[in-house]
Amino acid sequence: MNSAGPGKSGLDLVPFRGVRYVPERVGSLAAVTSPPYDVVVRPDGLLHLESADPHNIVRVILPQGESAELRHRHAADTLRGWLAEGVLAADGTPALYVYEQRRGDLLQRGVIGALRLSEPSEGVVLPHEDVIQDVVADRADLMRATAANLEPLLLTYRGDEPGAEEVPAAGTAAVVESVAATPPLLATVTEDGFAHRLWAVRDPEDIAEVRADLSHRQALIADGHHRWATYLRLREGRPSPSPWDYGLVLLVDTVRHPLRVRAIHRLLRGLPVGRALRLLGDTFRVREVPGPLAEAERALAGAAAGGNAFLLAGDGRFHLVDRPAPALLARTVPSDRPPAWRSLDATVLHSALIAEVWSLPDSSERIAYLHEADAAVEQAVRTDSTAVLMHPVAESVVRDLAGAGVRMPRKSTSFGPKPATGLVLRDLDL
Known part of the structure; x- marks a missing residue:
């Protein structure tokens, strides 16, 4: 799963102004993060996260209320309130972000950016699971109310095979390795034992190299089918170009960082x-x-x-x-x-x-x-x-079915490690 299909364009990843927590305004970065919304075990995990810090992102991705309308309005009010209070702030200039997760011998690095949306028929981003339409509708209402991409999808692609030791990495891999050798924007360790680090990539040459490298590749949705379907639904009926033509994603090269597949x-x-x-x-x-x-x-x-x-x-x-x-x-x-x-x-x-x-x-x-x-x-x-x-289903089965355009039953697989929610958001009003 390396190149896009014949005659098809590849991945189009662009920088954005990331919205991040201001460390001085929260107890700790670890205390305000959350697993993805569909991984939070309810009600126990939800209550645990809410009590970890009054500004935990779970209050936005899983808002509480007597009705869906009230929940979504509460999420929007919470997000805008935190921005107004300076708990969250947007970076001054657009960037791509290198994101690292590490626990023991497990190391995963990838690039976070705004990805131009494409249909499955274009052969650029391949889903492998069906979705529950009620969930898509609910997430669309939440995203519409907040006007924000609250958590990145996890997408995988196959980069070039590493060369001999004396041959330096090229393309996205080279940029990721170079950036990861510099001091990060943020670093924290969450209670699951994962260490998280985030860097901003603002150098025009680095950004151009990443975009050129990805422009002939295709990706598999590893985690986030409902959010991808939500992105596509929210794009419908809107004039283009607009911020809604793009969605927040984390792209991981599985040649260098193979993901785990769980049930x-x-x-x-x-x-x-x-x-x-x-x-x-x-x-x-x-x-x-x-x-x-x-x-x-x-x-x-x-x-x-x-x-x-x-x-x-x-x-x-x-x-x-x-x-x-x-x-x-x-x-x-x-x-x-x-x-x-x-x-x-x-x-x-x-x-x-x-x-x-x-x-x-x-x-x-x-x-x-x-x-x-x-x-x-x-x-x-x-x-x-x-x-x-x-x-668990073998990853080879998932890729073979996705490559053949066959959707697995929903919730068939869980790829990981999943990105922590709350480290960087995308505000569509920016």
Whole structure:
């Protein structure tokens, strides 16, 4: 996934005036950051972030209120109030930003900028998952109210393979390495143990080199499908050129910084584990496997190597569900899709189990998506519901499907590490 398709332009990344917290006006930079909005575990994680600092960005990306309209208005008022008070301030000149995340041996660096929007048919930015339209509508209303890109999408691209040691890096890689050797604009360590650093790239030659290098490349949406769909929706019906032609992104070269691919788990509210197991009948093989969670996940990984497999939890035990009946799959999984799509765990889960065996409505009231397995299990136990723990999809499968124009079921993958929210925002009124 290196070059854009024949006759297609590549990535068009431009500088912008980043909006950042003024360190002297907040307790600490770590205390005002947040994970991306869809990773925050609610309600516990939301309350924890809100109490960390009165200016935590979660108050803008996940505002509270009795109605959607009130929530979005509250977010806009909060953001504008912080700007007026000097808690947030815009950088004086436009820039691209080099962003680094480090924890132990893991190092990820990328470039944050405003990316010109493109449709999937253009072959420049490739989505790999479907989206939930209600979520897109809600995020669009929030972004419209705040007139801001509040958190960058995570996009990946394939840069050039590194040469021999004596051959210096070129293009974007060279700029990133050079800038990262200088003092950063900001540095902080968040409670998950990640160290974050941010630099501004304002030198016209550096910016030109990055833009030229990216101009013949295409990218995969690793995280942020709903925000990308929101960008496209908000661009519709607006005169061009305008700030709405662009969206805030973090671009990571996975040749140099391979991302981790993790699963996104499901919490099936109102479906106790006992009932879920009874309804399975003989459609799947069911076995109880020993805990703790890490041990049960190893059993899941072993079963997933041979086909579709899931872990059900929520009753204090772990139940391995695998070997679906061929007749069930033939009856429930759409036959007009590629074999690789039809065999995905997320496809089988939603088509065969959730829709057919368990007869659950596909709604946010009944199905929640959680990135951490322990949080899914804890919430299932607390609410007498069923946690369905998933095994990660291989990155090669994701790229192959995206390259073929095939969308995976929504919330099939979680690429990471994800950028922290709150380190740099994009104000469209600027």
